[in-house]
Amino acid sequence: MNEKKRVLIWNEYRHEQINEKVKAIYPKGIHHAIGEGLGSELEIGYATLEEVEHGLSEERLNETDVLIWWGHKAHREVMDEIVERVYKRVLAGMGLIVLHSGHFSKIFKKLMGTTCNLKWREADEKERLWVVAPGHPIVEGIGEYIELEQEEMYGESFEIPTPDELIFVSWFEGGEVFRSGCTYQRGQGKIFYFRPGHETYPTYYNDQIRAVIRNTVHWAAPTTRPAPSFGNRKPLEKLKSQQEV
Amino acid sequence: MNEKKRVLIWNEYRHEQINEKVKAIYPKGIHHAIGEGLGSELEIGYATLEEVEHGLSEERLNETDVLIWWGHKAHREVMDEIVERVYKRVLAGMGLIVLHSGHFSKIFKKLMGTTCNLKWREADEKERLWVVAPGHPIVEGIGEYIELEQEEMYGESFEIPTPDELIFVSWFEGGEVFRSGCTYQRGQGKIFYFRPGHETYPTYYNDQIRAVIRNTVHWAAPTTRPAPSFGNRKPLEKLKSQQEV
Amino acid sequence: MNEKKRVLIWNEYRHEQINEKVKAIYPKGIHHAIGEGLGSELEIGYATLEEVEHGLSEERLNETDVLIWWGHKAHREVMDEIVERVYKRVLAGMGLIVLHSGHFSKIFKKLMGTTCNLKWREADEKERLWVVAPGHPIVEGIGEYIELEQEEMYGESFEIPTPDELIFVSWFEGGEVFRSGCTYQRGQGKIFYFRPGHETYPTYYNDQIRAVIRNTVHWAAPTTRPAPSFGNRKPLEKLKSQQEV
Amino acid sequence: MNEKKRVLIWNEYRHEQINEKVKAIYPKGIHHAIGEGLGSELEIGYATLEEVEHGLSEERLNETDVLIWWGHKAHREVMDEIVERVYKRVLAGMGLIVLHSGHFSKIFKKLMGTTCNLKWREADEKERLWVVAPGHPIVEGIGEYIELEQEEMYGESFEIPTPDELIFVSWFEGGEVFRSGCTYQRGQGKIFYFRPGHETYPTYYNDQIRAVIRNTVHWAAPTTRPAPSFGNRKPLEKLKSQQEV
Numbered sequence: 001m002n003e004k005k006r007v008l009i010w011n012e013y014r015h016e017q018i019n020e021k022v023k024a025i026y027p028k029g030i031h032h033a034i035g036e037g038l039g040s041e042l043e044i045g046y047a048t049l050e051e052v053e054h055g056l057s058e059e060r061l062n063e064t065d066v067l068i069w070w071g072h073k074a075h076r077e078v079m080d081e082i083v084e085r086v087y088k089r090v091l092a093g094m095g096l097i098v099l100h101s102g103h104f105s106k107i108f109k110k111l112m113g114t115t116c117n118l119k120w121r122e123a124d125e126k127e128r129l130w131v132v133a134p135g136h137p138i139v140e141g142i143g144e145y146i147e148l149e150q151e152e153m154y155g156e157s158f159e160i161p162t163p164d165e166l167i168f169v170s171w172f173e174g175g176e177v178f179r180s181g182c183t184y185q186r187g188q189g190k191i192f193y194f195r196p197g198h199e200t201y202p203t204y205y206n207d208q209i210r211a212v213i214r215n216t217v218h219w220a221a222p223t224t225r226p227a228p229s230f231g232n233r234k235p236l237e238k239l240k241s242q243q244e245v
Numbered sequence: 246m247n248e249k250k251r252v253l254i255w256n257e258y259r260h261e262q263i264n265e266k267v268k269a270i271y272p273k274g275i276h277h278a279i280g281e282g283l284g285s286e287l288e289i290g291y292a293t294l295e296e297v298e299h300g301l302s303e304e305r306l307n308e309t310d311v312l313i314w315w316g317h318k319a320h321r322e323v324m325d326e327i328v329e330r331v332y333k334r335v336l337a338g339m340g341l342i343v344l345h346s347g348h349f350s351k352i353f354k355k356l357m358g359t360t361c362n363l364k365w366r367e368a369d370e371k372e373r374l375w376v377v378a379p380g381h382p383i384v385e386g387i388g389e390y391i392e393l394e395q396e397e398m399y400g401e402s403f404e405i406p407t408p409d410e411l412i413f414v415s416w417f418e419g420g421e422v423f424r425s426g427c428t429y430q431r432g433q434g435k436i437f438y439f440r441p442g443h444e445t446y447p448t449y450y451n452d453q454i455r456a457v458i459r460n461t462v463h464w465a466a467p468t469t470r471p472a473p474s475f476g477n478r479k480p481l482e483k484l485k486s487q488q489e490v
Numbered sequence: 491m492n493e494k495k496r497v498l499i500w501n502e503y504r505h506e507q508i509n510e511k512v513k514a515i516y517p518k519g520i521h522h523a524i525g526e527g528l529g530s531e532l533e534i535g536y537a538t539l540e541e542v543e544h545g546l547s548e549e550r551l552n553e554t555d556v557l558i559w560w561g562h563k564a565h566r567e568v569m570d571e572i573v574e575r576v577y578k579r580v581l582a583g584m585g586l587i588v589l590h591s592g593h594f595s596k597i598f599k600k601l602m603g604t605t606c607n608l609k610w611r612e613a614d615e616k617e618r619l620w621v622v623a624p625g626h627p628i629v630e631g632i633g634e635y636i637e638l639e640q641e642e643m644y645g646e647s648f649e650i651p652t653p654d655e656l657i658f659v660s661w662f663e664g665g666e667v668f669r670s671g672c673t674y675q676r677g678q679g680k681i682f683y684f685r686p687g688h689e690t691y692p693t694y695y696n697d698q699i700r701a702v703i704r705n706t707v708h709w710a711a712p713t714t715r716p717a718p719s720f721g722n723r724k725p726l727e728k729l730k731s732q733q734e735v
Numbered sequence: 736m737n738e739k740k741r742v743l744i745w746n747e748y749r750h751e752q753i754n755e756k757v758k759a760i761y762p763k764g765i766h767h768a769i770g771e772g773l774g775s776e777l778e779i780g781y782a783t784l785e786e787v788e789h790g791l792s793e794e795r796l797n798e799t800d801v802l803i804w805w806g807h808k809a810h811r812e813v814m815d816e817i818v819e820r821v822y823k824r825v826l827a828g829m830g831l832i833v834l835h836s837g838h839f840s841k842i843f844k845k846l847m848g849t850t851c852n853l854k855w856r857e858a859d860e861k862e863r864l865w866v867v868a869p870g871h872p873i874v875e876g877i878g879e880y881i882e883l884e885q886e887e888m889y890g891e892s893f894e895i896p897t898p899d900e901l902i903f904v905s906w907f908e909g910g911e912v913f914r915s916g917c918t919y920q921r922g923q924g925k926i927f928y929f930r931p932g933h934e935t936y937p938t939y940y941n942d943q944i945r946a947v948i949r950n951t952v953h954w955a956a957p958t959t960r961p962a963p964s965f966g967n968r969k970p971l972e973k974l975k976s977q978q979e980v
Contacts, residue, residue, distance in 0.1 A: 721855070
């Protein structure tokens with residue numbers, strides 16, 4: 001329990017290299033801004049699309065307690081084989097935090113079983129994330145809402161399965177709402193989808209957004225217990241059909 | 246509302262043709278036994294694996310309100326293209342009832358986002374399905390439990406997402422329990438997984454099992470409303486950024 | 491199934507008698523405006539606070555499939571004995587639709603187990619109720635959202651248990667969101683809390699609001715099945731402790 | 736985070752004083768057996784029915800992170816005023832673990848909003864608690880099931896609200912099942928109902944039962960954040976109605 005939890009922050013890392021505006025906000029990449037917000041209690045690593053196996057080797061994943069995922073314009077370039085690998089690790093207990101446009105990542109869609117489609121708009125508008133699960137560990141230290149002066153809008157319908165727990169609901173200046181913080185359990189793994197974080201805004205420097213991600217790492221870390229077993233099984237109790245023989 | 250709901254019962258239809266024991270129980274196939282149990286209030290059709298496009302043409306699915314799925318040994322033979330087609334229809338509102346070993350069908354695994362693995366045993370043992378959602382329309386007319394003298398055992402862990410609603414929990418003679426009746430919403434579609442129905446037992450002639458399936462057809466039929474829309478949207482309210490211009 | 495469902499609309503019926511503005515909008519009382527919106531497929535009755543036993547005699551409740559509740563300024567005047575009676579009927583299967591300020595009614599708080607407290611503001615502002623459960627029968631015929639030009643604001647935190655199903659989320663002009671349509675199961679009874687309907691606005695004449703209430707009556711009507719039984723029970727299977735004797 | 740969580744174990748403490756069999760198993764009372772199982776990482780206190788204010792003074796509750804409740808034959812003797820006090824503390828964030836026959840305690844029924852009735856039998860029979868939420872922190876270190884050679888049977892229907900999370904389902908030798916581990920959120924408080932623990936069996940000496948209770952204390956401890964606020968509120972955004980003036 002006292003060992004540091006191991007977080008791996010995965011970033012597509014494209015916008016920051018080709019878009020001056022994004023580069024100015026996140027000169028070392030979104031992944032580093034997120035990592036710097038996690039504080040010193042966690043062991044933090046980074047991986048990006050361009051690395052061999054996208055930086056997600058079998059070994060690396062096996063040494064990861066919680067994987068954070070940011071992707072947007074290159075979802076298709078993520079190899080199916082790696083998606084399958086991440087999928088198995090999640091079912092085996094690794095936590096997964098999917099950020100913003102990661103809603104359309106292969107791994108999230110595969111785990112959800114839906115299109116994860118939504119409405120969107122880039123118009124520098126205000127977002128206010130209201131807490132609707134007031135005692136949840138993910139909102140430790142968070143007030144009634146988080147206000148972001150400028151963000152991209154994501155609006156309902158959001159084609160996801162009903163969340164196991166709904167933590168945040170966003171209000172947008174333009175008239176929409178969105179289920180912005182959603183937890184899911186898949187196998188032994190815990191998943192959190194967290195909406196904010198468009199690349200053209202400094203969202204990942206916001207203290208409360210950082211606190212939510214940090215809290216979520218603690219929440220999503222694996223529960224240590226024997227893996228469930230499947231397949232053909234002998235009865236635990238004597239059956240009548242056996243007794244009669 | 247007064248029009249007959251259109252049910253399509255899909256069966257792999259293999260065991261009944263090659264296994265004498267199964268053929269003796271279900272001479273016309275499991276699909277016909279299910280269909281005969283649905284009564285006259287519904288419009289019933291049938292489709293099987295061997296048909297062109299597995300009997301699941303675009304047209305046929307578009308004319309289907311609720312699809313019932315029974316498969317076991319030939320899950321792999323179901324073409325991915327047809328799975329994709331059924332998937333889209335479910336998201337668009339078609340109900341889906343997945344029976345027994347259909348837990349391992351491509352369509353169910355795709356919609357769930359998990360392996361749907363479980364424990365199993367064929368030992369002619371007693372199953373008792375207890376109702377744990379006492380006011381749900383799926384259990385209309387059903388007593389506190391349904392008892393089946395002989396069934397295959399399915400036991401936990403059952404690697405599924407947490408059900409939106411848990412309707413039945415099974416007790417098995419050999420010492421296991423199982424979440425036997427689970428509802429899910431995916432897109433506009435309603436899904437029910439219902440455990441009983443191993444091919445070597447006359448389960449689909451049981452009046453209460455038939456009542457549950459019949460009730461579920463009514464529950465799972467599409468809700469008529471405009472399809473949700475997705476993508477880029479103009480604001481519904483005037484934005485400050487616009488006003489300033 | 492073909493018999494008409496019996497709806498009883500209960501209204502405190504005070505504002506309409508003492509406030510000219512409300513009287514002008516609802517001259518026959520809010521209950522009648524709601525009733526007129528339910529159409530001819532239902533059998534509709536009315537009851538108000540001033541009647542003997544608040545119009546909620548044992549007999550009357552026993553003949554009711556779904557009870558609709560509107561109250562605001564006289565929650566305390568509702569007798570505990572009658573609340574207990576309604577409570578038992580809900581657990582036994584009667585549907586309950588709690589409207590707007592009914593969130594603070596004795597019956598709703600008793601069934602929820604929380605304070606049901608919230609934020610509020612009367613400022614003639616716009617409300618937009620977004621559908622977040624796209625396939626639910628409660629939203630049959632309803633588009634992506636319902637817009638109300640003027641309504642009272644109710645804002646989060648709303649101190650309720652996590653809804654079994656969240657159907658609507660409201661956006662308010664003033665910056666808040668609210669879980670506006672929430673289902674709960676209690677015993678065999680189905681409950682729906684539906685936010686809109688402040689007495690100074692003509693909300694219950696809105697076609698879509700009426701459609702939601704009408705849909706909900708169908709959804710909340712009792713499921714017919716034997717009442718669950720409780721207490722001391724003999725084993726259904728032979729116990730080892732018995733066999734050894 | 737590093738401070739010890741403060742647990743208060745409340746026991747009715749009657750059976751142990753008047754029943755020789757129970758006294759032999761729990762000579763210092765059930766509360767002490769539970770406390771000894773919690774280990775040294777927690778700060779543990781005790782309170783019983785006979786104490787002034789049942790040992791649950793305002794001060795004491797304010798210094799409690801998680802309250803554990805065991806009661807059976809004297810539920811009625813618990814004063815309503817104290818129940819109200821515990822209720823408010825739970826809504827304000829104190830965790831509550833309700834054990835076994837505590838299902839009929841005033842505090843549990845008040846928080847649930849239902850009768851919490853069930854079936855029961857004392858027949859020295861086997862219980863097997865199956866884990867159905869494989870990644871939940873409450874089952875840290877727990878295998879696929881916990882087996883108890885002899886326990887009282889509790890069977891469905893269990894008249895509770897649908898649990899927010901279902902953690903355990905019990906199999907009983909006599910043929911019943913039961914939702915044995917259920918979480919609920921009420922206000923800012925987290926609640927866990929955990930079935931086992933009849934006074935005539937040494938259940939609270941079982942290592943796995945103790946581990947579950949210990950895990951639950953960590954899970955149920957309060958989330959630190961500002962209390963939600965309620966009541967009349969000014970708009971966070973400028974309203975059209977205001978702008979026009």
